[in-house]
Amino acid sequence: MPQSAVSFQISSVSNAQDPMIQQKIDLKTKPLGALGLLESLALQIARVQGAMLPQDTLKIAHPTLLVFAGDHGIAAQGVSIAPSEVTRQMVQNFAHGGAAINVFCRQVGFKLEVIDCGILTPVEDVDGIINQRLGAGTEAIHLAPAMALNTVDKGFAMARDLIERHHQAGCNLIAFGEMGIGNTSAAAAIMAAMMQLDVADCVGRGTGIDAETLARKLALIEQALLLHQRALTGPKAVLACLGGFEIVQMTGAILAAAERKMLVVIDGFIATAAALVAVKIAPNVRDYLIFAHQSDEQGHLRMLDFLQAKPLLALGLRLGEGTGAALALPLIQAAVNFYNQMASFSDAGIEAVV
The missing domain is CATH 1.10.1610.10 (Nicotinate-nucleotide-dimethylbenzimidazole phosphoribosyltransferase (CobT), small domain)
Structure with missing residues (x-):
């Protein structure tokens, strides 16, 4: 149905x-x-x-940080220093408490939840991972739409239910992070489409790729934008053509949290791309957004400027996971x-x- x-x-x-x-x-x-x-x-x-x-x-009541995880078909083309299998391995690491985001959340007092939005292979028999799978990784965006348009709505509905649970539990500040090999490619494509920019102004080195890999990444994203140019008719269509399952659910969660008048803390490049889509869907969302940091990823500052955002931190971070959002919590509490x-x-x- x-x-x-x-x-x-x-x-x-x-x-x-x-x-x-x-x-x-x-x-x-x-x-x-x-x-x-x-x-x-x-x-x-x-x-x-x-x-x-x-x-x-x-x-600030019951501050909560949600990490959305998903895999990307474009990752098979070697656009990252790591293969897609690392997404699953890192999700396991989150569940076992061993990642940077676990360390920082424990330090500052964030409750942490990890959501499997569609990694290639689900993690079985591990507590602490919420199953909101939309599939086993997206399609490769340079060859096909990442997902069907109704999958975007399914992801939004799941995200709204997730946020509602936290709202009912008394949470009034929620932060977002992500995990997904290849997701800087999806975020850069979204940025280029939403802001009408050249791909070269949006694509960066992600986890630290070399010049040859960067050139391949750039070419594939240009191919994706050319392939889908007629279908990019609105924010949801951009997500369907170019996004990731984790970016879709993060976008839906931003919208749902703003609907519930919660403070929303945005992490780095990928989370800001989701925020960009959310603001395009509902401009009033911008009132609720706190931007944690300016990452080292190419294009992030330009996206922040587009959103008229002044980030709280600039530490040269490029890890994702919500690490910048976690580190910003003491500053929010100080305010x-x-x-x-x-x-x-x-x-x-x-x-x-x-």
């Missing part, structure tokens, strides 16, 4: 209370703007959480805590310097 289309009702975030919120920030015991991006972050969080009065407090706990000039009996 065909999957029915999934739509999301996402409200814009009101800026009516911005003067009051900004005044509360400005009257903290510091020079104006001295906390930099933490101040604009606190303002964004206060908007999303509807802080209406000076005494209103902000809150909340200074807003809630830092004394005002009048509280402290200090002459205002505003």
